[in-house]
Amino acid sequence: MRTRPLKVALLGCGVVGSQVVRLMTTHADDLAARIGAPLELAGVAVRRPDRVRDGIDPSLVTTDAEGLVTRGDIDVVVEVIGGVEPARTLIGRAFEHGAGVVTANKALLAQDGPALHAAAAEHGADLYYEAAVAGAIPLLRPLRESLAGDKVNRVLGIVNGTTNFILDRMESTGAGYGEALDEATALGYAEADPTADVEGFDAAAKAAILAGIAFHTRVRLDDVHREGIAEVTAADIASARRMGCTVKLLAICERAEDGRSVTARVHPAMIPLSHPLASVKGAYNAVFVEADSAGRLMFYGPGAGGAPTASAVLGDLVAVCRNKLGGGRGPGESAYSRLPVSPMGEVVTRYHISLDVVDKPGVLAQCAMVFADHGVSIDTVRQTGKDGEASLVVVTHRAPDAALSATVEALRGLDTVHDVASIMRVEGE
Amino acid sequence: MRTRPLKVALLGCGVVGSQVVRLMTTHADDLAARIGAPLELAGVAVRRPDRVRDGIDPSLVTTDAEGLVTRGDIDVVVEVIGGVEPARTLIGRAFEHGAGVVTANKALLAQDGPALHAAAAEHGADLYYEAAVAGAIPLLRPLRESLAGDKVNRVLGIVNGTTNFILDRMESTGAGYGEALDEATALGYAEADPTADVEGFDAAAKAAILAGIAFHTRVRLDDVHREGIAEVTAADIASARRMGCTVKLLAICERAEDGRSVTARVHPAMIPLSHPLASVKGAYNAVFVEADSAGRLMFYGPGAGGAPTASAVLGDLVAVCRNKLGGGRGPGESAYSRLPVSPMGEVVTRYHISLDVVDKPGVLAQCAMVFADHGVSIDTVRQTGKDGEASLVVVTHRAPDAALSATVEALRGLDTVHDVASIMRVEGE
Numbered sequence: 001m002r003t004r005p006l007k008v009a010l011l012g013c014g015v016v017g018s019q020v021v022r023l024m025t026t027h028a029d030d031l032a033a034r035i036g037a038p039l040e041l042a043g044v045a046v047r048r049p050d051r052v053r054d055g056i057d058p059s060l061v062t063t064d065a066e067g068l069v070t071r072g073d074i075d076v077v078v079e080v081i082g083g084v085e086p087a088r089t090l091i092g093r094a095f096e097h098g099a100g101v102v103t104a105n106k107a108l109l110a111q112d113g114p115a116l117h118a119a120a121a122e123h124g125a126d127l128y129y130e131a132a133v134a135g136a137i138p139l140l141r142p143l144r145e146s147l148a149g150d151k152v153n154r155v156l157g158i159v160n161g162t163t164n165f166i167l168d169r170m171e172s173t174g175a176g177y178g179e180a181l182d183e184a185t186a187l188g189y190a191e192a193d194p195t196a197d198v199e200g201f202d203a204a205a206k207a208a209i210l211a212g213i214a215f216h217t218r219v220r221l222d223d224v225h226r227e228g229i230a231e232v233t234a235a236d237i238a239s240a241r242r243m244g245c246t247v248k249l250l251a252i253c254e255r256a257e258d259g260r261s262v263t264a265r266v267h268p269a270m271i272p273l274s275h276p277l278a279s280v281k282g283a284y285n286a287v288f289v290e291a292d293s294a295g296r297l298m299f300y301g302p303g304a305g306g307a308p309t310a311s312a313v314l315g316d317l318v319a320v321c322r323n324k325l326g327g328g329r330g331p332g333e334s335a336y337s338r339l340p341v342s343p344m345g346e347v348v349t350r351y352h353i354s355l356d357v358v359d360k361p362g363v364l365a366q367c368a369m370v371f372a373d374h375g376v377s378i379d380t381v382r383q384t385g386k387d388g389e390a391s392l393v394v395v396t397h398r399a400p401d402a403a404l405s406a407t408v409e410a411l412r413g414l415d416t417v418h419d420v421a422s423i424m425r426v427e428g429e
Numbered sequence: 430m431r432t433r434p435l436k437v438a439l440l441g442c443g444v445v446g447s448q449v450v451r452l453m454t455t456h457a458d459d460l461a462a463r464i465g466a467p468l469e470l471a472g473v474a475v476r477r478p479d480r481v482r483d484g485i486d487p488s489l490v491t492t493d494a495e496g497l498v499t500r501g502d503i504d505v506v507v508e509v510i511g512g513v514e515p516a517r518t519l520i521g522r523a524f525e526h527g528a529g530v531v532t533a534n535k536a537l538l539a540q541d542g543p544a545l546h547a548a549a550a551e552h553g554a555d556l557y558y559e560a561a562v563a564g565a566i567p568l569l570r571p572l573r574e575s576l577a578g579d580k581v582n583r584v585l586g587i588v589n590g591t592t593n594f595i596l597d598r599m600e601s602t603g604a605g606y607g608e609a610l611d612e613a614t615a616l617g618y619a620e621a622d623p624t625a626d627v628e629g630f631d632a633a634a635k636a637a638i639l640a641g642i643a644f645h646t647r648v649r650l651d652d653v654h655r656e657g658i659a660e661v662t663a664a665d666i667a668s669a670r671r672m673g674c675t676v677k678l679l680a681i682c683e684r685a686e687d688g689r690s691v692t693a694r695v696h697p698a699m700i701p702l703s704h705p706l707a708s709v710k711g712a713y714n715a716v717f718v719e720a721d722s723a724g725r726l727m728f729y730g731p732g733a734g735g736a737p738t739a740s741a742v743l744g745d746l747v748a749v750c751r752n753k754l755g756g757g758r759g760p761g762e763s764a765y766s767r768l769p770v771s772p773m774g775e776v777v778t779r780y781h782i783s784l785d786v787v788d789k790p791g792v793l794a795q796c797a798m799v800f801a802d803h804g805v806s807i808d809t810v811r812q813t814g815k816d817g818e819a820s821l822v823v824v825t826h827r828a829p830d831a832a833l834s835a836t837v838e839a840l841r842g843l844d845t846v847h848d849v850a851s852i853m854r855v856e857g858e
């Protein structure tokens with residue numbers, strides 16, 4: 001084994017960063033054996049150096065992140081600050097100074113992945129980011145490497161633990177969205193400003209990264225259709241349950257059937273209780289991958305948290321160090337297929353629609369005609385009525401999302417339809 | 430991209446090999462883009478060259494496997510013959526001639542993994558074998574790489590599709606073992622001689638490989654405690670169901686609590702229906718991995734079959750080719766921790782025991798005393814009786830397997846115990 005250590009610079013020492021230090025310390029001997037050389041924590045850049053940090057030599061702590069990554073002797077930079085800046089600039093500077101980079105920064109990768117990959121390639125450096133998607137679950141490495149000889153057609157998963165916790169509580173307690181969100185906040189599953197999670201921004205960033213890797217193309221954050229869970233009601237969940245389904249916030253990346261385009265979207269959807277994703281509870285994540293030859297694979301585990309995320313960071317750190325010692329470089333960006341990303345309207349899916357209608361003969365027929373006029377075939381209709389009001393619950397067959405949206409608009413225009421009480425896509429069949 | 434192709438020699442062209450050729454042909458452009466150079470099928474060694482092989486240029490087919498791997502221009506040898514010889518010799522010759530090797534050969538790896546790894550290292554060559562365990566499921570790469578910075582404590586999984594199919598049929602139809610085996614044979618899920626599957630040899634080879642990688646040590650096939658499913662009865666499965674469990678053939682690799690030894694075993698066990706492995710049906714495989722920091726991860730997918738196995742082979746082929754082009758080498762054997770493998774008697778587990786006993790007062794107390802004498806604590810006892818015969822079903826708390834075995838022996842010696850009708854371990858809690 002080489003005795004000269006590989007020097008690691010850590011940017012950020014919060015929930016994840018402190019766990020990275022803990023693992024580097026407690027597993028030092030194992031890491032050295034696995035890498036072939038010891039690791040040395042060469043510096044830790046933080047914003048607030050006065051905070052006490054257990055187990056970190058105070059002389060390593062600095063507020064000068066730029067100085068740390070450019071000092072010239074750093075082998076690997078671990079970036080766990082999050083957010084676009086200053087992370088982007090610091091990662092670029094790290095590459096310029098010959099360091100490999102391990103990051104958990106999904107927002108930055110979803111926004112600037114191609115530029116980061118290009119910078120890494122230019123300087124012959126590694127860029128690894130397993131921790132950016134689905135926490136500790138090995139997902140990007142299997143997609144990038146294990147399935148490198150296959151054709152992935154679909155990635156469908158629960159990639160945000162906060163929203164999964166909220167939907168799970170709504171389902172198990174009958175609570176409304178607001179109440180479940182309050183509980184998630186109180187328990188630390190939701191942040192004080194939960195927007196990034198509940199509005200689907202976090203999941204959309206992950207969907208962009210997953211779609212790019214799975215289909216060997218580029219998918220920008222703006223290409224991902226995004227709907228959050230704030231509009232999901234207790235009635236939606238009860239309705240899902242009646243049809244043997246549950247409601248999950250899903251990230252779905254699909255290759256079109258003709259193979260010439262892809263789609264990426266994040267929205268709440270009903271999935272059958274028999275689907276393996278239906279039993280993913282609490283803050284866990286799980287992702288289905290469907291490939292031509294491998295078939296249906298599922299990856300399941302903790303989607304967030306300091307220790308699980310640090311585990312993924314350390315796995316990447318070991319890989320970058322092994323590459324450094326071996327003189328090689330891990331796989332770079334693979335975006336050769338340059339597939340266009342189709343808009344949401346071209347996604348083919350199913351709808352579950354609840355309508356409040358006038359309770360008189362012929363209304364069902366009138367509504368059914370609207371579906372037919374838009375080329376949308378109905379799978380099932382359930383009609384219930386009382387006191388002159390009736391409710392129609394329609395589940396469609398697969399149709400383009402644009403046709404489904406137009407159907408809903410036309411239904412809203414009928415005199416006999418008082419309200420379109422809820423609309424939700426049905427997935428996972 | 431480099432235009433000079435990387436030359437691939439294929440050893441074996443059966444169910445898996447023919448799918449490897451299919452994928453290399455149909456995905457040729459994608460593979461070239463992902464690798465950075467085209468692949469060329471340079472030769473296919475088979476035993477029966479007269480068989481028609483779709484899509485393979487007859488001039489590539491040879492019976493001289495040795496000549497193929499030693500001709501000097503081969504970059505990667507894909508070995509899908511199976512069995513120990515001639516595969517072992519051919520792989521050794523491939524390394525000597527500078528080729529990297531991709532193999533799906535679990536029997537050879539479980540028996541001679543260390544020697545193969547040493548030969549690969551000596552010649553600076555790659556040895557990859559994702560397809561050897563759990564078919565298409567990315568499992569070895571996550572263990573070797575994604576979890577390289579973590580401490581794996583347990584691997585628990587369903588790694589043999591044939592036995593899972595049989596147990597699944599016994600559970601869903603109430604059939605006995607023989608009837609379910611016949612069905613599996615008729616449907617092609619079991620081979621004409623099903624010994625390797627039903628007696629647990631196949632799963633034991635996989636357990637040895639998994640334990641070695643997970644714990645960075647060496648576990649020989651002989652170190653793996655092995656029991657097959659031939660003794661599992663319809664009554665066992667009914668009894669499991671009564672206690673909210675199902676019966677699965679599990680491969681279980683564990684690190685002892687003090688971290689100083691490991692165990693590896695394959696046997697049928699009851700697991701709670703609420704456990705994610707309980708819902709793994711038919712010929713699917715699934716593996717749980719428990720790590721200090723990552724927590725509980727699960728990997729699920731098709732465990733066998735030509736196309737899924739070929740998908741795993743191709744992923745490795747791409748990796749070896751990328752390494753060749755980059756001048757590096759993938760991770761070699763990591764067995765530095767040299768942990769002893771403890772015998773089955775030291776495994777700590779739980780037992781489910783059904784006893785046929787005389788129906789008279791005091792028998793339960795007498796049996797309970799036997800458990801207590803051996804230091805085995807009882808979790809639950811269920812007693813049912815009719816016509817002077819009674820049945821006791823005992824579920825124990827966790828205890829060393831040796832203590833549980835001794836308890837069963839002592840119970841057999843009691844006059845009041847007519848028969849120990851079934852014994853099964855309880856796992857997954």
